Amino acid sequence: MQYPVSASCQCGQVSYELAVPPQKVIACHCQECQKLSTSPFSVTAVVPQHTIQFTGEMKEWSRIAESGNENRAKFCPQCGTRIYHYNPQSPDIIKLKMKPVGASVDTSFAPTMHIFVSENPSWYLLPKGIISYEKGVIPST
Template identity: 55%
Template structure:
């Protein structure tokens, strides 16, 4: 990511939860599963995989979780006031977070290098050429 200055600040819609991303994400993915379509109210959800110790959060968040099709727990943190989703995480892998990067002040990092669950992708969405795709989650 050229010319991106870290840390990048982020906040939920109401500003009750703020955070700083201290370094670039490990990767950015677009997930097309039905659950991510529900979450994003769009064709897919964007996730920036980051190391837990590279993000500093402030503000009150609430937990939510569900059992994923994979059998893993998909857990999330969101603002208690506006409900804006901040990140997802796997309780079995506490060293990584699945940050929802659309609430960053500099969104240039949002350039997915992989698309997951394309088996559930909306037919009208065209994935750019050269981007890795996976029928399901890897």
């Protein structure tokens, strides 16, 4: 994928331009991400805040994560598309939810790891050879 890349919500009111590739791309299988995506997991591209520019009005929603951290979500108030998440204790890290415009299914933010695989539905088989963690805590080694 060539950078910068851009994306917009379903109605086009919110958009972004991302200057560099994500630091990592995580497929999260927790129950909350399954609710968000209506699938076995939700894909999140982790990017430094200074590498992305947003345009358009967004609304915010928050919840406390299993870790005890606050998880804030930005979304389009018109179409409801989830744009990104962030922890207010680490606002310099954006957890991007929108796929780039024009990116093919095979090249758009492919997961580099899977987390909370202990909550994965039995009918979804994890890809072979990919890093995975039973819970959301990623060891710092």
